[in-house]
Amino acid sequence: MSIRRIDPHAERIRRNRLHPRHHELVRPAWRWTSAEGVTRIDPHALGAIGPNGIKRIDRSGGAVDAGPAVAREAARQDEAVPSRRPVTIDEPAGYVMVVPECLEGRLSDHDRDLFGLAHQLAEDRQVAVVAVTFQPALEGLEEAGADRWLDLSALVADGYAPEARLAALLAVETAFSPRHWLFADTFPGGGDLGRRLAAKLALSGEREDERVAAGVWQVADGQCLSRAADRQDIQRRLPRILLALAECAEPLSETRHEARPLTLEARFQSSFQSSMAEPGEAGIVDRGRVAVDPQRIPLAQAPFILSAGRGIGDWEGYHHAARVLGASEGASRVAVDDGHMPRARQVGATGTFVSAGCYVAVGISGAVQHLQGITKCQRVVAINSDPGCDMVKRADLAIIADGDAVLAAVCERLGQPRAAEPSEAVPEAGSGALSKEERQHVAA
Amino acid sequence: MLQTLLPILIFASLIMGAIGALRRVRLWRQGRRTPVVWRNLLLMPKRYLVDLHHIVARDKAMAHTHVATAGGFVAAMALALIVHGFGWRNPLLGGLLLASSLVMFVGALAVNRRRLHPPEKLSKGPWQRLSKSLLAYSVGMLLVSLPLVGVAPTLLGGGVLAVALTALVAWGVLELVVGMGWGGPMKHAFAGAMHLAFHRRPERFDDQHSNAQHDDHRGSRSTALFSLDLTAEKLGVEKPTDFQWNQLLGFDACVQCGRCQAVCPAFAAGQPLNPKKLIQDMVVGMAGGSDAHYAGSPYPGIEMGKHQGAPDQAIVPQLVEAETLWACTTCRACVEECPMMIEHVDAIVDMRRFITLEQGETPPSGAVALENLIATDNPGGLDNASRLDWAADLDLPRIQQRPEGVDVLLWLGDGAFDMRNQRTLRALIKILRAADVDFAVLGEEERDSGDVARRLGDEATFQRLAKRNIETLARYRFQRIVTLDPHSFHVLGREYPAFGGDYTVLHHSTFIAELFDAGRLSVKPSEQRETITYHDPCYLGRYNGEFDAPRRVLAALGIEVAEMARSGFRSRCCGGGGGAALSDVPADLPGRARIPDMRMDDVRATGAATVAVACPQCTAMLEGVVEPRPQVRDLAELVAEALIESHEAMPVSNPNETLEEVPA
Amino acid sequence: MSQPENATAETVDAIGTVHALISSGRHPVSGRPGRAREDARAVEMGLTLAGAGLHLVHAGNAEEPALRDYLGMYHGLDDSAARGELSLLPMAAEDDAVPPLAHWLETQGARMVLTGQRAECGEGSGMLPYLLAERLGWSLTTGVAAIEAVAATHVTVLQALPQGQRRRLDVRLPCLIAVDACAPAPRQSAFGPARRGKIEIVEDVTPERDAARAEWQWQPARPRPKRLKVVKATNARERFRAAAAKSSAANGQVLSDLTPEQAADKLIAYLRAEKILVDDDEPASD
Structure with a gap:
């Protein structure tokens, strides 16, 4: 101070x-x-x-x-978190099962919301909220609100195995008879697993009156509100299995739970083993991730975008850089209007709203419409020769330099320089009649 | 010897020509049959000599050449039939024959001079040969007829010379008479004459212009597309035989003069369309064969000789690529220019109809627009209830609250969703209020007029929209409809009558001109600080013949218009019509300009700092041209700006106050 | 995301007729009936896979106008004269569609059924494919973006993951495939084929009333409250500061006066730090 x-x-x-x-x-x-x-x-x-x-x-x-x-x-x-009040439950009177998504092996905001909802359902403090996971190590369960932690990774192999996971969840169902099951309503993650469980339980005939509620976004007074199709909500009695939307409840912020490991008794494990189909008969076999050409990912979903504007003179060099970096290509309106890029690649309010994790804007000065289109991007990098432009103000990292030259240098540094005739690489060559100053001036 | 050879030659050629002509007729009759009204043949001479001549006469030199050549030939042929054919060797007739041959010779010389360095728009090949054939016939006929008037020795009738002359005449009649029926360049005379008689749009020939000598825009009344029977077995045109027979006849009448090509904005922009080639391809399809024999300019970017057609073979893509059809802006410049009155746009829309309705292969952005029109009644897929959001502060009178009726129903058009056009709409409303016009709007009950859907070939969606709009309009009372969108203006005024919607529709330029004439608007005189030019929208000008009102409005503002070289009925399209802006044609080959860029160059050539427009689509296209460029202002904006102070100061939200302030 | 190289012949051998379950969609803006986004993609996938051998199934209102829109997709197929066929299992909106559909599919000997993940009207819980697969004892995959290959015993599909990523799965036949919204866009629905398509109403369907549904209360969707930025702070000053704090992007780093090479190094270093680029000089993905 x-x-x-x-x-x-x-x-x-x-x-x-x-x-x-x-x-x-x-x-x-x-x-x-x-x-x-x-x-x-x-x-x-x-x-x-x-x-x-x-x-x-x-x-x-x-x-x-x-x-x-x-x-x-x-x-x-x-911002240092205020210390949380520890909560322990030694003899739980019941269980609420939460199956978090764990995208990329971490708890997501959606998962934390689920735990918040679980505690809302477990009003009675003696009901334990159990995190049911399929991975051995997971951070943040205590803060998220798991009283118990049941890790099933020993039963189910890695990768996408919805049938094996379903069998494991059924074993959990018989072992603990939880009061509620909570899943994140997303495809093909929790929404898939939750529906499989719901379908299995519904047709096994034991609890015929129970119907899963999908798209749940509010729970109060033993009733839940779920989003139906065609702009309607359904209010109904709280079912046992809930597939909840993001922001269905506030995540916990004041308490810290113990996340005490829980194990499945051996007899349930063996019943799981017997229920599993023979390896050759699995309905779904995971053949692994597929390398996706960044250019074929829809722009709105692309995780990494290299976007070009009026400041690009050497378009071949730009395309090459996008290939080298493994980035999807985007463009400003001007670049599209000038015919350098297809209309489908236009980023902004009049084009596509993008949600990339990283957005690199080369030679884009940042018109309002363009900036509107990148509000959801987590990190923005600007490469522009005009330090005063709006894109530089918006960027997390701004490099004041000529875009063509930087991209060429990047390719070179990454060991894949463009094997083209040198004259083409000169920025002025590709830009037609516009001089560099003019390009700066009209950059959009 | 000549006396024996010539009659044989003449009669043989006439018989051969007639056989060829019958064969030609059978080719045409492959098309869909419509009743033949034989007495229309009687109308043909007038249509040829008056209506068609007006268009031909736009090129004075060529018109005179054609009069000399064609007139000379017809006279020479008729006289030759009498004199040489039937052997009635009257010196007077012989003299006439000589004279007409001479006239034809002079004409043929002019043709040949033009053919020395033919302009790009002309077809070469057989058409180059025709110029020689014309010379051959006229020279041959002249020489063989000289003995008739005693100028040359009768000796001519024998020996090598006679053979040579006979060969010359034979060449001539082979090309000019036999070729007329068998499909040489001269077929245009026969097919053209029949085409004029059995034209699909006879309204084009009864011109009711006040000035009989006028040369602007004949036949503007017949521009509405023909409606399609949606219960028909096949929708639209897939094969050449799916055209109406008189459409096929029309294609066959083409003289390959290339006037259409010269005015086509898509061709100039390097898009894969050439109206002349398209019509020739239709002829190839009708007769069967490949386009390798075509001797004119190709579709830009598409190689020639790779496509072939047959009467019962699909046109797209064997004969014509789909992108050729989608490149058309339906601006009608080709139709306007065509001296044979061929209907290119009808043919293109017919083929688009098949692609859209039967094959579902509308270009992607066009398909999206159509889907939006079906789901939301506007091509942008926006909530139709937000049609009036821009006017929240204007307190627009709704027709729903005026059961007693209003004078003017203001049709907003889809421009109501466009921020740029909303400025124009505001200006127009300011004018209406200043002039104390009793108007109202439909609000969210208004739908797209169906223009885009129809030009994209989706007749089903067009008819649905049209019928719904007509139902809506039937519920309210109004004297007339005013709109600032020429496309809505055209569709409401000219295309809805076929579905039972008859309205008086005015374009805002016409309406404002009327207000000026009635003295209901007072404006401050323009200081004319800058040059202003005016761009005629296709759907206002060429489609509906309104060239005058916008200029009167500008004149009332004290603005002198610096006309572009291509204005009025020859105005160049902005590139935005007919769904072409939605057709994803791989635009703009390198080195060529986009259509709006070319139009903006026309504007720049006048030195104008501002171009006045009268269409939301034109505004959008021209404003899309990269700055620096002349300003683009709608007529309504210019008028609203010049309204005098007392009007400007008035609160726009209270129309009642305007009552006292109407200028005398 | 490659499409099978015209697998029509093999498809017929392996799985017989491919079926697509379709439902009426609702346009997100106007709410008008039309093709449902995912169902239309399922039909597109089926047409690409089986051509005119795709058979449509709908359980519901026979007067539904959107059904013709699906039939309008039968164009651009090898057999140009082919027309779409749709079997309609008549039932009311309150009826349970699962038992009749399961029964019908069994009698047809279907081995492969395509559908969307969620309906655009009614409950839209997305449970139907699961209940149907469970009842039929079939395998089921959701989120399918493409069908890569069809073999005698299984289908190879690509499943859509977030951020445009894909996972390859082998699914044993018979199977039910729920198609994701990021599958290839459906072809245009054309008026002519829609008009010519055949709708066959299946007789002797005895629908069961959906009992649980009767207890629900339907209401127009309320807009969901936006989550406020909750600030846990002990005093007013901190709460104010948190509320007034600007987004972190305002504090971006600006680097100027760099040579292109230096700039490239900075950029690469940044991308590596953010794990966009993998460290071993290789592009992140290929």
């Missing part, structure tokens, strides 16, 4: 009401210590007129603390 320093000269003037500069220095004195030693604040003397004409007083201290570096440092300290 900054040290408050006193300027004795200013203090002297401030005390002397007859000093010619008294008025200049007395103004900022919105806070002073009175003769009694009490801190006094004059609310009329501070604050600023906000955009809607109302006076706003900023008590955050942001205006006082010098320098963004200090502010960020302070913010980071403030």
Whole structure:
């Protein structure tokens, strides 16, 4: 924190009401210590007129603390999680099973919402929320809200094996008879597994009245609200199996749970083994991930986009760079209008809204419509020769340089320089009549 | 010897020509049959001499050449039949024969001079030969007829010279008489004459223009597309035989003069369309064969000689690539220009209909637009109830609240969803309020007029939209419809009557001109700081003959229009019509311009700083041209800007106040 | 994502007629009936796979206008005279579609059924394929983006994963394939084939009332509340600061005056740090 320093000269003037500069220095004195030693604040003397004409007083201290570096440092300290209240359940009276998605091996926000919903269902503190996972190591279960952790990875092999997983869940069903099953309603993850379980249980005839509720987004008073098709909601009695949408409940933030490991008794394990089909008869066999050509991923879903605008002169070089980086190609409206890129590749409000994890904009100055199209991108990199353009302001990393040259250098650094005739690589060659300055000027 | 050879030659050629002609007729009659009205043959001379001549006469030199050559030939042939054929060697007739041969010779010389360095639009090949054949016939006929008036010795009638002359005349009659029936270049005379008699749009020939001598835009009344019977076995045209027989006849009348090619915006932009080649391909399809013998300009970017057709073989893609059909903007410049009055646009839409309705292969963006039209009644797939969102502050009167009826129903068109066009609409509403027009809008009950669907060949969607719109309009009372969209204007005014919707539809330019004439608008005089030019929208000008009103409006503003070289009925399309903007034709071969770019170059050539437009589509296309370029302003915007202060100061939300302030 | 190289002949050998279950869709903007997004993709997949050998099935209202839209997709097939055929199992919206469908498919000897994942009207729970597969004892895959190959005992499919990724699966026949929305877009529905398509109404369907459904309350979908940024803070100042904090992107790093090579190094380093590029100088994917 900054040290408050006193300027004795200013203090002297401030005390002397007859000093010619008294008025200049007395103004900022919105806070002073009175003769009694009490801190006094004059609310009329501070604050600023906000955009809607109302006076706003900023008590955050942001205006006082010098320098963004200090502010960020302070913010980071403030963000330190307040300590959570530990919760333990020793003798659970029942179980609520949560089967988290664990995309990329981590708990997702959707998973945390499920745990929040599970605790809402387990109002009774003696009901334990159990995380049922198919992977041996998983961080954050305690904070997410798992009282118990049942890991089935020993039973089910890696990869996509919905039938084996279903058999394991059925073993869990018989072993624990949980009050509820919670799945994330996504395809082909939790939504798939949950429906398989629901279909199995529905047709096994034991609980015929129970119907799964899909698309659940609100639970209250023993009723749940689920999103049906055709802009309708269905309100019904809370079923045993719920497939819940993201943001169905608030994730836990105040408690910390023990995530005590739970095991399936041996007899249930053996019943699982016997229920499993012979290896040759599995209905679905996972043949592994398929390498996808980045150019064939729909732009809206592409995870990594190299986007080109008016600042690109060497289009061959750009396409080559996209291949080398393994990025999907995007374009600004101008690049499309000029015929350099197909319409389907246009990013922005008038083209495609993209959700890439990383968006590299080369020679795109960042028209409003374009920026609207990339609001969902997690990281934005701008390469532009104009440091003042909006894309540079938006970017997490901005490189002020000529796009063509940088891309060529990137290809070279990655060991795949473009094996083309040198004249083509010169930016001016491909850009037709426009000079470099003009291109900068009209860059969109 | 000549006396024996010539009659044989003449009669043989006439018989051969007649046999050829019958064969030709059978080719035409492969098409779908429609009743033949034989008395129409009587109309042919007038249609030829008046209507067709007006179009031919746009090229004065060529018109005179054709009069001399064709007139000379017809006279010379008729006289030769009498004099040489029947042997009635009257010196007077002989003199006439000589004179007409001479006239024809002069004409043929002009033809040959033109053929020395033929312009790009002309076909070569047999057409080059025809110019020589014309010379051969006229020279031959001249020489063999000289003895009749005693100028040359009768000696001519014998020996080598006679044989040579006979050969010359034989060449001539072979090309000009036999070829007329058997499909040489001269077939245009026979097919053309029949085409004029049995034209599918006879309305094109009864011109009711006030000035009989006028040369602008004849036959503008017949521009509505023919409606399609949706219960028919096959929808649209798949094979040449699916055309109406008189359409096939029309194709056969083509003289390959290339005027259509010269005005076609798609051809100029390097898109794979050439109207002349298209018509020739239809002839190839009708007669069977390949396009290798075609001697004119190809479709840009498509190699010649690779396509063939037959009467019972599908046209697309064996004969014509689909992209050729989708490149057309339906601007009708080719139809307007064609001296044989061939209907290119009808043929293209007929073939598009088959592709869309039977094959479901509309180009992707077009298919999306059609799906949106089916699901949401507008091509953008937007919520139709948001049609008036832009006017939330304008408090537009709804026709639903005016059961007693209004004077003007303002048809907004799909431009109501477009932010640029909303500015124009605002300007128009300001004008209507300033002039105290009693108007109302349909609001969310308004649907797309169906223009795009119809031009894309989806007649089913068009008819559905048309019928629903007509049902809606039947519920309300109004005197007339005013719209600022020439496409809606055309469809509502000209194409809805076929479905029982008869309305008085005015384009806003016409309506504003009327307001000016009635003295209901007062504007401050323009200082004419800058040059302004005016771009005629195809669907307002060529389709509906309204060239005058927009210019009157500009004149009322005190603006002098610097006309573009191609304006009025020769206006160049902006590239946005007929669904061409949705057709994903691999645009723009390298080095060629886009259609709107070319139009903007036309604008620049006048030195204008502003181009006045009267169509939302044109506005969008021309504004799509990369800056710096002249400004694009709608007529309504120019008028609204010039409205005098007292009107400008009026609160637009309260139309009642305008009552007192109407200028005298 | 390659399509099978015209597998029509082998398909017929291996699986006989391919069936597609279709339902009426609702346009997201206007709510008008039309083809359902996923069902239309299932039909597209079936037409690509089996050509005119694809048979459509619908359980529901016989007057449904959207059915013709599916029949309009029967064009561009090897047999140009082919027309679509649809079997309609008449039943009311309140009836349970699973038993009649299962019965009908069994009597037809179907071995491969394509459908969308979720219906666009009614409950739209996406349970139908699961209940049907469970009742028939078939294998089931969801989220299918493409069918790669058909063999005598199994089908090889590509399953869609988030961010455009794909997984290859072998699915044993007989099987039910639920098609994802990212499968190839359906072909246009053309008016002519739609008009010519044949709808055959299956007699002797005895639908059962869906009992559980009667207890539900249907209501127009309420807009879901946007989740607010919840700030756990002990005092007002921190709450204010959290509320007023700008997004992290505002603090981007700007690098200027670099040579292209330096810039390239910075870019590559950044991409590697963010795990976009894999460290071994290889492109992330190929």
